[in-house]
Amino acid sequence: xxxxxxxxxxxxxxxxxxxxxxxxxxxxxxxxxxxxxxxxxxxxxxxxxxxxxxxxxxxxxxxxxxxxxxxxxxxxxxxxxxxxxxxxxxxxxxxxxxxxxxxxxxxxxxxxxxxxxxxxxxxxxxxxxxxxxxxxxxxxxxxxxxxxxxxxxxxxxxxxxxxxxxxxxxxxxxxxxxxxxxxxxxxxxxxxxxxxxxxxxxxxxxxxxxxxxxxxxxxxxxxxxxxxxxxxxxxxxxxxxxxxxxxxxxxxxxxxxxxxxxxxxxxxxxxxxxxxxxxxxxxxxxxxxxxxxxxxxxxxxxxxxxxxxxxxxxxxxxxxxxxxxxxxxxxxxxxxxxxxxxxxxxxxxxxxxxxxxxxxxxxxxxxxxxxxxxxxxxxxxxxxxxxxxxxxxxxxxxxxxxxxxxxxxxxxxxxxxxxxxxxxxxxxxxxxxxxxxxxxxxxxxxxxxxxxx
Numbered sequence: 001x002x003x004x005x006x007x008x009x010x011x012x013x014x015x016x017x018x019x020x021x022x023x024x025x026x027x028x029x030x031x032x033x034x035x036x037x038x039x040x041x042x043x044x045x046x047x048x049x050x051x052x053x054x055x056x057x058x059x060x061x062x063x064x065x066x067x068x069x070x071x072x073x074x075x076x077x078x079x080x081x082x083x084x085x086x087x088x089x090x091x092x093x094x095x096x097x098x099x100x101x102x103x104x105x106x107x108x109x110x111x112x113x114x115x116x117x118x119x120x121x122x123x124x125x126x127x128x129x130x131x132x133x134x135x136x137x138x139x140x141x142x143x144x145x146x147x148x149x150x151x152x153x154x155x156x157x158x159x160x161x162x163x164x165x166x167x168x169x170x171x172x173x174x175x176x177x178x179x180x181x182x183x184x185x186x187x188x189x190x191x192x193x194x195x196x197x198x199x200x201x202x203x204x205x206x207x208x209x210x211x212x213x214x215x216x217x218x219x220x221x222x223x224x225x226x227x228x229x230x231x232x233x234x235x236x237x238x239x240x241x242x243x244x245x246x247x248x249x250x251x252x253x254x255x256x257x258x259x260x261x262x263x264x265x266x267x268x269x270x271x272x273x274x275x276x277x278x279x280x281x282x283x284x285x286x287x288x289x290x291x292x293x294x295x296x297x298x299x300x301x302x303x304x305x306x307x308x309x310x311x312x313x314x315x316x317x318x319x320x321x322x323x324x325x326x327x328x329x330x331x332x333x334x335x336x337x338x339x340x341x342x343x344x345x346x347x348x349x350x351x352x353x354x355x356x357x358x359x360x361x362x363x364x365x366x367x368x369x370x371x372x373x374x375x376x377x378x379x380x381x382x383x384x385x386x387x388x389x390x391x392x393x394x395x396x397x398x399x400x401x402x403x404x405x406x407x408x409x410x411x412x413x414x415x416x417x418x419x420x421x422x423x424x425x426x427x428x429x430x431x432x433x434x435x436x437x438x439x440x441x442x443x444x445x446x447x448x449x450x451x452x453x
Contacts, residue, residue: 011036015288022137025392030130030291031384034377037295049297056293057352063286064129064348065228065242066221070283071132071149072246073276076142077254080247083146086329091151093327094344095158097319099124105312106371114170115357115364121162122354122368123312123375125155127347128239129290130380134343134387143329144336148343150243156349157192157237161185163353170362192237196244199227203245204252204270217278220271239349290348291380297351298377302370309374313382316375320344335390338400342386346376 014036018029040046049056103120107113131152135145165181203223210216224242231241248255252270271279300306324341332340354372358365389396 011288011292012285015284019284027392028134028137028384028387030133030380031388033288033291034295034380034384037292038298038377039295040292041296042298042300047296049293052293056297059286059293060290060348060352061228061238062225063290064239065224066279066283066286067129067132068153068239068242069221069224069246070279071128071136071153072243073250073271073279074136075146075149075247075250077247077251079142079146080150082331083143083150083329086143086327087147087150087154089327090147090323090329090340091154091158094126094151094320094323095124095155097323098316098344099162101315101319102312105308105315109308111364111367114166115362115368118163118166118170118357118362119368119371121166122159122350122372123316123346124162125159125346125349126152126343127345127349127380128152128156129287129347130345130383131343133287134383135339138339138387138391140336140339141329141331141333143331144340147329148340153239153243154189156239157188158185159349159353160237161188163356167357167360167362171360188235188237189240191234192231192240193244195231195234195236196227196241196246197248199223199230199241200245200248200252201255204249207271217275220275221279221282294347294351294376294380298373299370302367305367305370306374309371310378312371312375313378316344316379317342317382317386334400338390339387341400342383342390345380345383346372347380351376 015029015033018027018032021027021032022029041048052059099117099120101120102123103113103116106116106119111119126148128149131148135148138145140148161181161184165184203220210219213219224245227245228238228242232238249271320343321341324337328337328340350372354369354376356365357368362368390400
């Protein structure tokens with residue numbers, strides 16, 4: 001027990017060190033935490049997922065809830081209004097293209113058609129637990145950051161609904177009920193949002209009294225867990241409810257409810273800085289253990305599945321580049337599009353869904369699980385490495401510029417929404433390394449008709 005506690009303490013200190021390294025050296029902390037998990041798990045066999053028992057799944061769910069809520073509190077209604085159209089385009093195109101390419105590859109390697117489609121549905125989303133921390137560290141425009149956060153939450157729901165629909169079709173042998181799937185998707189989104197929104201209104205009206213209690217700081221996360229649990233028990237998306245709760249509680253000034261006027265006058269409706277900091281600390285610790293847990297949960301016993309997983313991962317990133325090129329937010333510059341093109345890691349939803357076919361006795365379920373786990377590992381590793389290359393190495397940034405090329409060169413900072421177009425200083429971008437500037441200048445000298453985007 002003493003050794004375990006020493007390890008936990010060192011892990012938290014290491015996480016802070018990794019976060020500092022990410023800020024200064026642009027080496028993602030997610031990558032380093034994942035490597036620790038792989039070392040203590042599959043490599044050295046010091047810890048296994050079975051050691052955590054049922055608490056492992058509870059822990060991953062709690063991590064997802066807190067990260068989604070924290071991400072939601074960073075989204076403003078104005079950004080949401082600007083981003084919802086681009087988010088829908090990005091989400092739909094990314095989900096559909098990923099599902100198709102995974103299904104085709106699995107079927108090519110001998111998996112039957114319906115199992116291939118199930119695997120495609122499981123691996124078509126992006127991981128909120130990976131995307132949100134990375135997006136918050138990068139210098140992205142607000143619209144791009146909002147689109148990535150919303151995409152990660154929305155695709156979790158799509159993965160769950162479509163995966164279970166195809167699993168049911170496989171088990172029952174009576175085909176796919178399209179109307180039922182559409183109804184499940186719609187109800188899961190709308191009613192989950194309603195639960196999160198209503199829960200936020202109730203909590204906002206109680207915040208002033210709650211703060212008068214001793215040791216009340218943890219009550220907001222506790223209430224968040226209740227919101228998530230209620231949505232899940234009712235058969236809707238707890239993830240979407242958590243995100244909606246975070247967005248609503250952070251933007252209460254946009255909602256003009258008469259019964260809340262007395263609280264609005266005192267500005268007690270929103271979370272204060274101490275509460276936000278406390279939730280941020282919780283999210284940081286949970287994220288630390290989550291990625292170590294993911295690393296130690298990856299099996300390396302099936303080489304064939306690992307090979308297929310590696311091929312799928314490369315194909316997913318290739319398709320994502322095309323999606324980012326044509327379906328990124330209109331305000332996204334070259335750097336934003338480059339970040340979007342690599343933001344396709346798999347995580348909690350995929351890992352949980354991967355075990356369902358085997359648990360239900362679906363033929364080929366074990367193969368689905370091993371392939372999915374391999375893609376989870378490779379996609380997080382590749383995403384982290386590519387983010388590092390985009391952030392730190394000018395030569396790689398220039399290479400990405402040829403794909404996402406636009407007039408004005410490769411910018412690491414989006415232009416601000418300047419109300420005065422004549423004020424050029426407000427729209428300047430951050431300086432790039434000398435080598436990148438020289439290449440950008442050479443590219444700008446080419447005829448304007450060569451601009452792709």
